[in-house]
Amino acid sequence: MAQELHYTNGNNAWNPDSLGNHRIVLQVAAPGNAVHAHIAWRRNDNDPQLKRIIVTDAQNHRIDNVFTENITREAGDIYFQPVQGKGTYYVYYLPYKNEGRSNYPRGVYVKADTTASATWLNQLHKNTAAAATVKELQAINAFNSFYPMEVIATAAETQQLLAKYPGKAYLVFPEDRLHAIKMKTDLPYRWIKSGVQQQLSGTSDKGAYYAFQLGVYALQQLQNVHVQFSDLKTAGGAVISSDKIDCINTTGLQYDGKPFKQTVQVAAHDIQPLWCGVDVPAAATPGVYKGTATVQCDGMPATTIQLQLTVSNTTAVNGGVNTPENMTRVKWLNSAMAQENTVIAPYTPLAIQDSTINLLGRNLKIGKDGLPAQIQTFFTPEMTSVSSTPNNLFTEPVHFHFTDAANKNFLHWKTNGFTFTRREPGTVAWEATSTSEALEMQVSATMEFDGFVAYSVKFTALNDVQLNDINLHLPMQPDASKYLMGLGLKGGNRPDTVQWKWDVAHKNQDGAWIGSVNAGLQFSLRDEHYVRPLNTNFYLQKPLLLPTSWGNSNKGGIDVFQKGKAILVNAYSGARNMKKGEVLYYNFNLLITPFHAINTDFQWSTRFYHKYDNLDTIKATGATVVNIHHGTPINPWINYPFIEWKQMKSYIDEAHSKGLKVKIYNTIRELSNHTYELPVLRSLGHEVYSPGKGGGFTWLQEHVGSDYIAAWFVPEVKDAAIINSGMNRWHNYYVEGMNWLVQNVGIDGIYLDDVAFDRVTMKRIKRVLTNNGHPGIIDLHSANQYNPSDGFNNSANLYMEHFPYLNRLWYGEYFDYNKNNPDFFLTEVSGIPFGLMGEMLQDGGNPWRGMIYGMTNRLGWTNVNDPRPLWKLWQSFGLEKSAMIGYWSGNCPVTTSNGKVLATVYKKDGKAMVAIASWADADTEVQLNIDWKALGIDAAKARITAPAIEGFQQAGDFTKNALPVAKGKGWLLVIE
Structure with a gap:
């Protein structure tokens, strides 16, 4: 057996942005002019000879006098001058630099270079160089490790293995759920050590889903690869029926509840993981169950794997799904949860x-x-x-x-x-x-x-x-x-x-x-x-x-x-x-x-704080709902809020005790590389992940390889996402996951940042979010999609199918609130023609124009145009229970003498608040045209005043005076 390196955790001991994520630890026993290390690193990257190798001393000072040769994916020879004498040295072999935008980086591996002096090279005698001891191979942390499933077998080892099976069209490697098959063309060294096995053993609690893999290594093109299962039986006659066993690569349920069937083809010399699972009944009799999984493909002999599953006497908590690292949630991919088209409030039966x-x-x-x-x-x-x-x-x-x-x-x-x-x-x-x-x-x-x-x-x-x-x-x-x-x-x-x-x-x-x-x-x-x-x-x-x-x-x-x-x-x-x-x-x-009438009271009473922060600080602002973005301590990974869920639950429990609600960022458009099931989803071809040119952050290049689209990246936590392909079975997982978050973590809703699913999934999400009286608040944010990379679509048009289930809009980056007309505000931003209300984002919004539509910006996201003074006025005036009469209705009891200066009235018994906003080309002065009867106020006794609002307006009395209106601004007036 060839030399096997020890793979260890580097515990973030160095800076990866200059040295990369992987190093070899060497020990030099004695000083000298040159030492030699032969490193059997078993790399899974291509063209390693083109990539820089950096040798440092124990203090990570780079050593210049380095010579490399025979650099292959399997091994390499490193000669260097141990300038610090005996001791520990490091060889970094995948250094990179990030180019491009910080949130869309392009990891570029640094090209090989030569820093050794001519003098040292002339004095280098390779045959007499002392041997440095290779101690271990370190990844910067466990998440970046290649061990064990991305440590390649050598070509010779692979050929030796294949020589034992002459004439075979394929080999099957059964593998447990904790060693996900990741490499597509290289056999892992783990399989060389274990050999080709004919059986797989595992243990499961009652009521849990036990996932496992059958790795098909094609020695020639394979057509229609699938698996048939027998019943699993104990010696005492207990049975787990074969209909409780599935292969998600070939069968299941689509996101819309229709049957899913996929024909799996495997190209010659490729490895195809077939992810299978036993849905162990909660009432299963404890014991050792035995049966078979038979891999079949067109025109080839079948291969039968003996299965042995020991079912414990313990019933799994929550069906085992509280431990997704054990792949217990793979069955969610075929879920039909909330698929029935039941009527969702406030809608009524047809x-x-x-x-x-x-x-x-x-x-x-x-x-x-x-x-x-x-x-x-x-x-x-x-x-x-x-x-x-x-x-x-x-x-x-x-x-x-x-x-x-x-x-x-x-x-x-x-x-x-x-x-x-x-x-x-x-x-x-x-x-x-x-x-x-x-x-x-x-x-x-x-x-x-x-x-x-x-x-x-x-x-x-x-x-x-x-x-x-x-x-x-x-x-x-x-x-x-x-x-x-x-x-x-x-x-x-x-x-x-x-x-x-x-x-x-x-x-x-x-x-x-x-x-x-x-x-x-x-x-x-x-x-x-x-x-x-x-x-x-x-x-x-x-x-x-x-x-x-x-x-x-x-x-x-x-x-x-x-x-x-x-x-x-x-x-x-x-x-x-x-x-x-x-x-x-x-x-x-x-x-x-419209889908329904607008709920103005919800707008006034529900105030979002869009930032992870101290809950007492948030409470003091007057906000009522906290939006937790990804990239935060309790929700670090984009669209995968299942790893730090205990911290999230603790935060939400505290928020509830203080009278606050908490919503989290969670959608589908892209998916974190921290997703436990990433190898499972990759095994499905392009069903879940879109085809693409790869690249992006180096973790993706090192562990996903190619054929994906790199998406959003959070530098602070090094979270790298991959683009979802669109309509697929990950939506089933998403619905189940959202239900789990409601039931086990207590989220009060979700914040959607653009949407990559259709109305079928949206309805399912609304059902699980509002089940059993949960508030199920959904707000949708979108950057302006009217640009070349988004296909010149209007955000409201793109997402209108979701509007029936939203509580608020937040439109958004690149929406210009200062250079667009009122009709643009009304149709593309406000949500009012669809029964919704919204908020502004870009540059803090235009607060005067926003109030014409009942909008402010959102607290916590920007320091521009703090909405708290407006919130306080809403409360002191009693905006809840007022009747909003917009300029668009034709029944607005207040207009102005200038058609480009608009008014919206918030009417109550005996008083009214009037929002004035100007789209005039210059500063102007207007007279108010008031229908006193419609307003329900005695004109002879009425006063028209402007309350002082910090950052918005100074106090004023306009009972008898014309109203000066600055360009692009306006007023909030109280008539009583």
Whole structure:
């Protein structure tokens, strides 16, 4: 057996940013001009001969006179001058430097160099150099260690092993759960020592999930690799059924509850870990259970591994999931928790009246062809309540147009009407089939309790047909289409004409929101191959797929213009021919807005402190909710809050005792490299982690290798994240994990920093966060996505499907609160047209304009525009229980003499607070126009004053005086 080095923990004894994370400890017995060390380091990195080797003395002073040769991945020879005589010396063999942004570093390994003097090199006699003793190989800490599963076997050892199995197409190495298989092409030296085993033994408590691995080493290309399990049985006849044993690489449940099946292929000379597990029943009889796991692949003999699982007499606490380091949570990847589409508060069960579906504040009337005949909302212009007066969205039913070469609508449809196929409180579904002489149209649609409507529209050619165009018309009422957001436009007043074309290579755009404050509609165009793209800096690495139908080789697009009484949204796809039997899917989704009335009292009474801090300090500010970011002592690792959970629980328990709530940063877009299950997720190919060029922080390069996208990095704790691929089974884990945090740690909600999951996962999260009366507060932050790397999407448009389940918005970096118009504030930032309220971030926000929409910035994140003086005024005035009447409603009882100086009223019995903000081009002076009757105040007795607010305004009396308004600023006035 070859020399085996001892691998030890360096306990952070050196600075990795100059020396790297790995070193060899040498002992020199006697002084001399040169010593030699042959180091069998068994490195897993490529091209080690190109990387610098640094030799230091015991005080980490670099030694110049160093000569290296025979540097390979397996070993290397180091000659150096022991300038301090006998004693300890170190060889650092992966030094690096970080380039790029601190939060997106590019770890670059320093190139090999020569520092030895010519004199010393001439005097170097390699054959007579004294031997230095190799004592151990150290990683800077345990987390950076390569031992044991990333210590490679030599080529000779590998060939010797393979020689024992001539003619084999593959070998199977069973491995326990604590030695995760990490290398893709190198056998670990551990397997050389153990040899090829035919059995695996383990121990589990009752009720726990026992995970294990079957490492398949392909000696030639393997197709359809999978595992079959037998029952596990004791000598006494107790049985754990084979249906309690699974292989997550091949079967399971998708994030949306549909069955998951993956065909595993293994390239020649690759290693594929198959992660398997036994879900031991809580009622299992203690004892030794035996059975088999049989690895099979197409055209090759099967390999059977004997399994032996000893089940203890102890019942696992919480199913064993409190110890994720034992891979007990791997089963969460196939969880169906909170998948039932039960109605979530404040929404109400769907109700059907003839052809109309009623939901909270809205309804949808279905036409005979299954398409929307009308959509109505019932929200008041102030958005604070629901009325009995409908707001119609359409001037006529939604419909398709099919035009021939003469551009005439030439198809005459026959339909027998639609049929409801599902009637549940949370979901209603229906179908309709229409036929013409050339095409059949099959409409399948579902509507959910929050106002989401998904249409699958399948067109089948009954004969060969030439089409000049296929168009979908959304004929919007002008009153319900004042604003538009999307299609390459920032949110704001709708232009008279919009012309948009598909450009998925550069733009994350497939629809828009069009509407008014109390009635609107988001539409998005899809086909049956839709895959959610990446977002937040990574859109270009996984963009939208051009819909075959709507895109039609980039012939398609969307025009918005006035036609007759309607503001027509015309989605067209251009000329095409369809052969008899050909099928096209013109699918589309709708979101009916607003989702609910705004909850102003929540806005005034719930004040966020966005920083980990002393709880007494936070309490004294007047904040009521603490947001705990990642990179903090109790939540250090991004989107993996399960390692320091005991410290988190202690903090939250103390917060609760002081009347504070605590929410944590936790989402899916990227995932910490500290994730226990990282090797498991890597074994799933690209299901969870996106393909990419690798790189990033050096830990990722050393332990993940390649084929990933490096994401956010926190220098203070050296937390390096990897980008999630999008819609996958990690969402199941996320839901289970969130439920565990609520039940075991006591979190009061989550802070979302952009979102990489869809509304299916959002609904599941809201259910577990609010279960059993937990508050389940969710706020969503987004940087402005309207830029090239994000595909020029509007953050509100991108995340609107999540808005029904949010409590607050925080939009965000790169949102300009000073150079944008009020309509931009209203549509893209405030959340009000969707039933939400928000806060500001960039540069502390504009507090005067913010108060027009009930917004401040967030305490703890910035020292600019401290919101506490405004909070105090809210409390002293009694803003809770006031009626917010915004300038947008048309019923606001206070306006100004300048159309660019806007007013929002917060009305109470006998008094009112008026927020004034200017978008005028210069300082100005305005008169207030007050509807005293609507305000409910006697004009003869009223006083109009400005209370002193630190950093906001000086005190003043404007009862009889005009109001001076500085450019970009405003006032908070009290009328009483």
